[in-house]
Amino acid sequence: xxxxxxFTLVELLVVIAIIGVLIALLLPAVQQARESxxxxxxxxxLKNLALGFHNHHDxxxxxxxxxxxxxxxxxxxxxxxxxxxxxxxxSLYDQLRVSEQDLRVTLDDTTLRNLTQTKLDxxxxxxxxxxxxxxxxxxxxxxxxxxxxxxxxxxxxxVAKSNYIGVCGMFDVDHRRNNGLLFRGxxxxxxxxxxxxxxxxxxxxxxxxxxxxxxVGNRNVTGGGPQGADYTIGRITIPVNHTSNASHQCVExxxxxxxxxxxxxxxxxxxxxxxxxxxxxxxxxNGNTQAADTxxxxxxxxxxxxxxxxxxxxxxxxxxxx
Numbered sequence: 001x002x003x004x005x006x007f008t009l010v011e012l013l014v015v016i017a018i019i020g021v022l023i024a025l026l027l028p029a030v031q032q033a034r035e036s037x038x039x040x041x042x043x044x045x046l047k048n049l050a051l052g053f054h055n056h057h058d059x060x061x062x063x064x065x066x067x068x069x070x071x072x073x074x075x076x077x078x079x080x081x082x083x084x085x086x087x088x089x090x091s092l093y094d095q096l097r098v099s100e101q102d103l104r105v106t107l108d109d110t111t112l113r114n115l116t117q118t119k120l121d122x123x124x125x126x127x128x129x130x131x132x133x134x135x136x137x138x139x140x141x142x143x144x145x146x147x148x149x150x151x152x153x154x155x156x157x158x159v160a161k162s163n164y165i166g167v168c169g170m171f172d173v174d175h176r177r178n179n180g181l182l183f184r185g186x187x188x189x190x191x192x193x194x195x196x197x198x199x200x201x202x203x204x205x206x207x208x209x210x211x212x213x214x215x216v217g218n219r220n221v222t223g224g225g226p227q228g229a230d231y232t233i234g235r236i237t238i239p240v241n242h243t244s245n246a247s248h249q250c251v252e253x254x255x256x257x258x259x260x261x262x263x264x265x266x267x268x269x270x271x272x273x274x275x276x277x278x279x280x281x282x283x284x285x286n287g288n289t290q291a292a293d294t295x296x297x298x299x300x301x302x303x304x305x306x307x308x309x310x311x312x313x314x315x316x317x318x319x320x321x322x
Contacts, residue, residue: 038126039258039273042163045122046203046265049164052086053079053202054269062189063202066166066173066182066233067218068102075103078232079166079182080123080215087122096216103217116159116216123162123215125205127257133158134212161208162215165254166233167201167264167311170285171296173230173252179296179312181267182233190267194314197267201311204234204274205262207241207255236311237285241276264310274307281305 053063064082077098084093093099096106096115106112119132166182168175174184181188181202193200206213214231230251238253240262256262261275283303301315309319 035127035258039263042125042127042205042256042258042263043271045125046164046263046271047269048087048122049083050202050265050269050271052083055086056083057190062187063181065184065186066168067184069176069185075107076217077103078215078217080162080164080232081217087120089120092118119160120215123160123164125163125256128163128208130208132161134161134214159214159216162213162232163206163208163256164203164265165206165213165231167204167254168233168235169312170235170237170282170299170308173233173235175296177296178235179314180233180236181313184233188313192313193267195309195312195316198270199310199319200267200313201236201264202267203265204254205256205258205264206234207257209257212251236308237282239276239280240274240278240307267313274310279306280308282308 056062056064064079067078068076081093081096081098081103084090084096084098092115096112098106107116117133124132167180168183168186169178169180171178176183176185178184178186181193181200190197212231218231234252234254236254240253241255242253254262254264258273261273261278263271264274265271281304283299283301285299301309301317304312304315304317306319309315309317
């Protein structure tokens with residue numbers, strides 16, 4: 001009588017090896033598909049934010065400021081708060097009293113303060129996971145800075161994060177005379193974008209593992225350097241996906257968790273992926289012009305790289321993203 005047929009040990013090991021090879025082959029494809037879906041969602045977020053900017057312009061005749069101007073060392077609303085009514089968040093806008101009072105006053109109210117912790121998916125890139133609140137800590141002390149200025153907010157209070165920040169141009173983020181679209185006290189109109197809306201950045205990504213971002217606003221540090229406005233805007237004198245902390249490069253630049261580059265929304269509402277190998281030349285401008293009313297340093301626009309030209313609204317040398 002013949003015994004029942006079965007797998008030998010060798011055959012079983014072969015089957016296991018084949019399954020292992022298949023998993024090794026399929027896993028990268030699955031991960032790539034997931035990242036592709038996350039990137040598409042991020043793309044849609046930027047499109048909808050850009051649409052909010054356009055609707056704001058339709059009503060007020062200008063884009064919102066990158067950050068409100070005001071007294072030194074006080075928290076001020078950012079562009080994210082000002083476009084809330086145009087991204088289906090009118091109720092939150094009204095509750096925060098954005099049009100009625102400074103952010104500092106809102107933060108002094110315990111009930112209203114908690115609303116600044118509201119997670120808004122439109123401001124979050126799915127490829128950059130983690131807690132939706134910023135790290136706590138003193139606003140002006142390097143890593144972990146937050147909003148405590150002249151308000152009664154304690155050092156451990158955290159506001160909601162944002163992966164998307166405005167493009168202020170080539171000079172320091174606290175500069176009132178910048179050459180991008182969104183900076184402190186900016187009142188940019190379509191007519192001011194002489195390089196063309198399809199050739200000019202509006203918004204870019206922030207890698208929250210590198211630096212922090214918030215949709216609600218900034219602390220207004222007059223002449224105090226990048227600590228004042230870098231929660232809502234960044235500059236293009238720092239390479240894409242540059243993650244060094246030296247000279248605020250990580251804090252003020254644009255970076256993402258997408259491999260190879262970052263997504264940017266243009267002034268015309270389109271969104272494009274910008275490679276971290278894009279042509280780059282800042283003509284010696286490092287952005288360190290932090291006195292808010294000083295005359296920006298001169299530069300030769302013909303020497304600028306493609307990245308810098310896309311990040312300025314009026315350099316006189318428009319260039320497409322290619």
